[in-house]
Amino acid sequence: xxxxxxxxxxxxxxxxxxxxxxxxxxxxxxxxxxxxxxxxxxxxxxxxxxxxxxxxxxxxxxxxxxxxxxxxxxxxxxxxxxxxxxxxxxxxxxxxxxxxxxxxxxxxxxxxxxxxxxxxxxxxxxxxxxxxxxxxxxxxxxxxxxxxxxxxxxxxxxxxxxxxxxxxxxxxxxxxxxxxxxxxxxxxxxxxxxxxxxxxxxxxxxxxxxxxxxxxxxxxxxxxxxxxxxxxxxxxxxxxxxxxxxxxxxxxxxxxxxxxxxxxxxxxxxxxxxxxxxxxxxxxxxxxxxxxxxxxxxxxxxxxxxxxxxxxxxxxx
Numbered sequence: 001x002x003x004x005x006x007x008x009x010x011x012x013x014x015x016x017x018x019x020x021x022x023x024x025x026x027x028x029x030x031x032x033x034x035x036x037x038x039x040x041x042x043x044x045x046x047x048x049x050x051x052x053x054x055x056x057x058x059x060x061x062x063x064x065x066x067x068x069x070x071x072x073x074x075x076x077x078x079x080x081x082x083x084x085x086x087x088x089x090x091x092x093x094x095x096x097x098x099x100x101x102x103x104x105x106x107x108x109x110x111x112x113x114x115x116x117x118x119x120x121x122x123x124x125x126x127x128x129x130x131x132x133x134x135x136x137x138x139x140x141x142x143x144x145x146x147x148x149x150x151x152x153x154x155x156x157x158x159x160x161x162x163x164x165x166x167x168x169x170x171x172x173x174x175x176x177x178x179x180x181x182x183x184x185x186x187x188x189x190x191x192x193x194x195x196x197x198x199x200x201x202x203x204x205x206x207x208x209x210x211x212x213x214x215x216x217x218x219x220x221x222x223x224x225x226x227x228x229x230x231x232x233x234x235x236x237x238x239x240x241x242x243x244x245x246x247x248x249x250x251x252x253x254x255x256x257x258x259x260x261x262x263x264x265x266x267x268x269x270x271x272x273x274x275x276x277x278x279x280x281x282x283x284x285x286x287x288x289x290x291x292x293x294x295x296x297x298x299x300x301x302x303x304x305x306x307x308x309x310x311x312x313x314x315x316x317x
Contacts (some may be wrong), residue, residue: 001024001078001079001178001181001182002024002026002075002076002077002078003019003023003024003025003026003077003078003079003080004025004026004027004029004072004075004077004079004080004081004097005019005025005027005028005029005051005080005081005082005083006028006029006030006064006080006081006082006083006085006159006202007028007030007047007082007083007084008031008046008047008084008085008086009046009047009084010163010167010193011044011084011106011163011166011167011170012046012047012083012084012085012104012167013046013047013050013084013167013278014168014170014171014229015081015083015104015167015170015171015174016028016047016050016051016083016169017050017090017171018171018172018174018175019081019174020054020056020173022175022178023178025051025054025074025138026056026057026077026158027056027057027058027059027072027075028047028048028050028051028056028057028058028059028179029058029060029061029064029068029072029085030045030047030048030051030058030059030060030085030086031045031060031086031087031195032060032061032062033045033048033060034212036222037312039126045150048060053184054277056077059071059072060192061087062091063087064087064089064090065087065088065089065090065092065093068093068137069092069093069096070092072093072289073096074220077096077097078098078099079097079098079099079100079101079102079178079181080093080094080095080096080097080100080102081101081102081103081104081174081250082102082103082104082136083103083170084090084102084104084106085175086266086267088140089101089136090138091138094136094137097269098186098305099181100134100135100136100246101135101136102133102134102135102136102146102174102177103133103134103135103136103141103143104131104170104173104174105117105131105132105133105134105141106118106129106131106166106170106228107121107129107130107132107159108128108129108130108148108150109132109134109141109145109148109191110142110191110192110193110195110196110197111195111196111197112197112198112199113140113141113142113196113197113198113199114140114141114178114198114199114200114232115199115200115201116199116200116201116202117199118130118159118162118163118200119159119161119199119224119225120199120202120224121153121224122157122158122159122220122223122224123220123223123224123225124161124220124222125216125220126153127152127153128150128151128152128153128164129150129151129153129162129164129166129171130149130150130151130169131147131148131149131173131174131202132147132148132150133147133148133170133173133174133177134146135188140198142193142196143177143191144189144190144191145188145189145190145191145206146180146186146187146188146189147173147180148175148266149169149172151165151166151169151174152244157225158222158223158224158226158244159223159224159225159227159228160226160227160243160290163227175303177193191268197269202225202229203229204229207221207225207229207230207231207232208231208232208233209221209222209231209232209233209316211233211240211265211266211279211280211281211286211316212265212266212281212282213281213282214281214282214283214284215247215282215283215284215285215286216247216284217247218245218281218286219245219247219286222242222243222244222245223244226243226244227244230242231243232294233316233317234316234317235310235314235315235316235317236310236314237269237317238292238293238294239294240265240292240293240294241291241292241293241298242288242290243289243290243291243292243298244289244290245286245287245288245289246285246286246287246289247284247285247286247287248278248284248285248287252275252287253285256269256270256275256278256286258278258280260280260283260284260285263280264280264315265280265281265282266279266316267279267280267313267314267315267316268311268312268314268315268316269285270285270312271305271309271310271311271312272305272306273282273303273305273306274300275287275300275302275303276288276289276300276301276305277291277301277305277310279316287303289301291304
């Protein structure tokens with residue numbers, strides 16, 4: 001099939017590469033170049049880099065609803081496929097191709113419609129997630145479902161490794177659906193609106209760790225945002241990013257003689273290069289694993305404390 005692909009971040013690369021291999025991708029649409037992390041020059045999106053490496057036409061509309069329809073019609077494609085593109089399409093956009101527009105969505109719809117579904121599944125402690133292929137309508141992820149494949153969320157999963165898993169799964173699922181369409185066996189199932197949930201983008205402010213919450217909630221937040229924007233706390237007037245953490249086991253609590261009643265929420269309960277950094281939460285202790293001190297690089301908290309000191313009794317700001 002002739003495909004127009006719309007996507008922007010790294011998550012969309014595996015589906016795009018699969019479509020390039022098995023179909024004819026005639027054009028790629030991605031977000032305009034954005035300022036890089038260092039803020040000194042514009043950087044192309046991962047999808048743009050991939051498309052250009054395959055000599056595929058790239059379009060970067062500021063507003064696809066106003067600029068995209070007539071330009072994309074000229075490709076005479078069979079189908080448009082979106083994957084984390086980042087703009088809302090109009091009815092005219094959605095109907096550019098005969099088959100319409102299919103979306104690769106990182107949740108088990110109708111749960112987690114909208115932005116950041118993978119992150120929110122982790123933050124909320126879900127036990128499974130997956131990929132849904134749907135035929136896009138004008139509403140937010142409310143179109144007819146064509147295929148769903150689920151996977152378990154393992155205790156060791158975080159955004160860092162769950163995004164790549166689901167990206168590969170998205171590639172597998174979209175190829176399956178295009179084969180179904182080609183073979184005349186595609187199905188379209190309306191979503192149950194009573195089961196629908198919605199999620200929003202995650203801001204940096206939402207990622208400040210609050211140790212008055214449960215240890216489970218704190219660890220789940222860290223897991224969900226460790227790609228971006230990354231959880232953080234302030235200690236001794238310094239900002240620390242936190243990439244991974246665990247709930248301290250009962251065995252280790254006993255080993256270090258840590259009792260909840262002896263500490264207040266956010267207080268450093270233990271801090272050595274053998275144990276790492278341990279902080280009291282509402283109902284338990286959180287053991288910080290990977291962190292990044294202000295102005296420094298990402299490292300294990302044990303390594304950070306090898307030569308540096310964080311006093312027991314210090315309190316998170």
